[in-house]
Amino acid sequence: MAFTLHGIAVSRGIAIGRAQLIASTSFEVTHYMIEPDQVEREIRRLDDAVAEVVNELYSVESDLPEESPPEFAALLELHRLILQDPLLSEEPQELIRARHYNAEWALTTQLQAAVAQFDEMADEYIAERRADVEQVIERVLKVLTGTARVFSDLATGHEGTLIVAHDIAPADMMQFKQRLFGGFVTDLGSTTSHSAIVARGLDIPAVVGLGNAARLIRQDELLIIDGDAGVLIVDPSEIVLEEYRLRQRDLELAHAKLKRLRHMPTRTLDEVPIDLWANIELPGDCELADEVGAMGVGLYRTEFLFMNRQGELPDEEEQFAAYLQVVKAMDGRPVTIRTLDIGADKMLDSDMPPTASNPALGLRAIRYCLAEPQMFLAQLRAILRASAFGPVKLLIPMLAHVDEIEQTKVLIEQAREQLRARALAFDAAMPIGGMIEIPAAALSLTSFVKRLDFLSIGTNDLIQYTLAIDRSDSAVAHLYDPIHPAILHLVAQTIAAGARAGIPVSVCGEMAGDARLARLLLGLGLRQFSMHPAQLLSVKQEVLRSDTTRCRTIARKILAASEPARVRMLLESLN
Ligand code: PEP
Numbered sequence: 001m002a003f004t005l006h007g008i009a010v011s012r013g014i015a016i017g018r019a020q021l022i023a024s025t026s027f028e029v030t031h032y033m034i035e036p037d038q039v040e041r042e043i044r045r046l047d048d049a050v051a052e053v054v055n056e057l058y059s060v061e062s063d064l065p066e067e068s069p070p071e072f073a074a075l076l077e078l079h080r081l082i083l084q085d086p087l088l089s090e091e092p093q094e095l096i097r098a099r100h101y102n103a104e105w106a107l108t109t110q111l112q113a114a115v116a117q118f119d120e121m122a123d124e125y126i127a128e129r130r131a132d133v134e135q136v137i138e139r140v141l142k143v144l145t146g147t148a149r150v151f152s153d154l155a156t157g158h159e160g161t162l163i164v165a166h167d168i169a170p171a172d173m174m175q176f177k178q179r180l181f182g183g184f185v186t187d188l189g190s191t192t193s194h195s196a197i198v199a200r201g202l203d204i205p206a207v208v209g210l211g212n213a214a215r216l217i218r219q220d221e222l223l224i225i226d227g228d229a230g231v232l233i234v235d236p237s238e239i240v241l242e243e244y245r246l247r248q249r250d251l252e253l254a255h256a257k258l259k260r261l262r263h264m265p266t267r268t269l270d271e272v273p274i275d276l277w278a279n280i281e282l283p284g285d286c287e288l289a290d291e292v293g294a295m296g297v298g299l300y301r302t303e304f305l306f307m308n309r310q311g312e313l314p315d316e317e318e319q320f321a322a323y324l325q326v327v328k329a330m331d332g333r334p335v336t337i338r339t340l341d342i343g344a345d346k347m348l349d350s351d352m353p354p355t356a357s358n359p360a361l362g363l364r365a366i367r368y369c370l371a372e373p374q375m376f377l378a379q380l381r382a383i384l385r386a387s388a389f390g391p392v393k394l395l396i397p398m399l400a401h402v403d404e405i406e407q408t409k410v411l412i413e414q415a416r417e418q419l420r421a422r423a424l425a426f427d428a429a430m431p432i433g434g435m436i437e438i439p440a441a442a443l444s445l446t447s448f449v450k451r452l453d454f455l456s457i458g459t460n461d462l463i464q465y466t467l468a469i470d471r472s473d474s475a476v477a478h479l480y481d482p483i484h485p486a487i488l489h490l491v492a493q494t495i496a497a498g499a500r501a502g503i504p505v506s507v508c509g510e511m512a513g514d515a516r517l518a519r520l521l522l523g524l525g526l527r528q529f530s531m532h533p534a535q536l537l538s539v540k541q542e543v544l545r546s547d548t549t550r551c552r553t554i555a556r557k558i559l560a561a562s563e564p565a566r567v568r569m570l571l572e573s574l575n
């Protein structure tokens with residue numbers, strides 16, 4: 001049956017294809033009602049799956065080596081008994097019969113009831129059996145669904161495969177990059193969550209914050225993702241499909257037209273040159289940056305090299321090889337390498353539990369690096385070594401205190417000494433810049449500009465911290481507002497402070513890649529934009545059509561406006 005879900009549009013375009021469900025836990029299953037005449041078939045499906053697991057357990061038991069401790073066989077027997085317990089074997093059948101639940105739904109509903117009983121047990125030994133019950137049910141669910149449960153189970157994808165998940169961690173998104181998918185939808189997430197940022201980089205349509213998609217959609221169901229409107233259409237009619245196919249073709253034509261802008265110099269109508277840089281996550285992204293004619297890399301998020309490694313971090317050599325690959329690919333164009341920005345929503349492994357109650361305010365980014373000087377030194381040496389092969393700039397994330405700049409500089413000097421001792425070359429004049437993404441930094445620019453060679457405004461975090469909005473929380477995503485007067489003032493002040501001090505200022509947060517905000521940023525005096533390559537040509541198109549004097553006049557009015565409605569009205573007139 002066709003239905004539509006509304007969420008947050010995070011990456012533009014239209015994708016049409018079949019659902020590939022991805023579960024972050026094995027207990028995340030699709031819920032649907034079956035027809036009355038399907039009841040017996042559904043019960044058989046459940047019984048068959050249980051029988052298969054029972055057989056599996058028997059065969060594991062018979063394959064146990066002679067010398068195995070007797071507890072092993074006892075455990076397997078326990079698992080078989082759990083499966084045969086009426087609570088788990090008969091009750092789910094009743095749910096299928098009475099409520100017409102699908103088998104997976106019936107089984108997980110009953111599991112929840114069983115788990116609740118275990119949680120009430122005072123006896124520790126019995127309470128521990130909860131894990132056994134969960135393991136057994138997980139086995140049955142695997143047999144029932146027969147689909148990929150986690151990313152690593154997916155061999156490969158193709159453009160007609162659309163990912164449906166409850167949530168996707170940035171570390172999992174990296175695995176996404178190595179495969180081909182047409183688009184994705186998630187129940188959680190927001191515009192600047194890192195998964196959304198990666199989707200925009202991949203240039204595939206994505207809608208997040210859908211609430212319940214992962215439970216409602218079935219494996220292989222036909223979907224349309226409308227990444228412009230933030231809409232997901234499930235099982236569309238032929239008429240709707242045809243309409244979207246037409247829109248898809250129009251978008252492809254518009255895309256092809258944009259490509260013609262690649263070789264044009266980026267100048268406004270009044271001849272002001274503008275620098276458009278690329279944000280990258282992995283060395284392979286340079287190809288895209290090159291395709292759209294980026295003038296360099298404005299933000300290389302090195303943390304992605306550190307993800308999904310089960311605790312084993314890349315050493316200096318591995319990092320050097322990656323940074324060098326980027327420097328060589330950019331062939332003389334500057335590469336801004338940001339030091340490790342780990343923590344909060346960018347955990348090293350997707351299954352790593354958050355250790356702080358408020359990780360976004362915890363030991364992340366530069367704070368983490370300064371607390372782990374040996375690890376940080378290895379990265380600094382790798383970056384310095386890459387600087388011997390082309391123009392490299394080093395960017396420090398999450399600065400709030402000038403001491404953090406001073407301490408980083410001490411470590412950079414130490415890294416230089418270590419390289420000198422090994423007779424390894426580096427650029428002694430490598431510029432050192434800082435991210436302005438914490439309000440405290442934007443409000444203490446006088447002391448920051450004295451110590452830095454350039455600034456880069458990270459609007460994603462600047463908005464998160466100024467408006468107290470968790471950037472990855474879909475529940476508050478509607479409050480995440482790049483044109484909030486407070487944000488515009490902080491951005492304007494930072495650009496002005498850089499100009500006064502004679503140091504370059506760029507914006508590398510998602511604001512820079514939003515073509516609807518390009519004129520406003522030009523009007524605030526911005527001359528360097530860094531964004532995902534996929535966004536670069538549409539921003540370039542805006543720049544080519546803009547006049548900085550007009551942009552400045554209206555931007556001033558926007559800054560003076562205190563009412564959000566007036567800000568929006570003025571922004572519309574500017575565009
Ligand atoms: C930002 O915060 O705007 C930024 C560019 O960094 P990240 O999105 O990686 O936190």
Ligand code: MG
Binds near residue numbers: 397
């Ligand atoms: Mg940031």
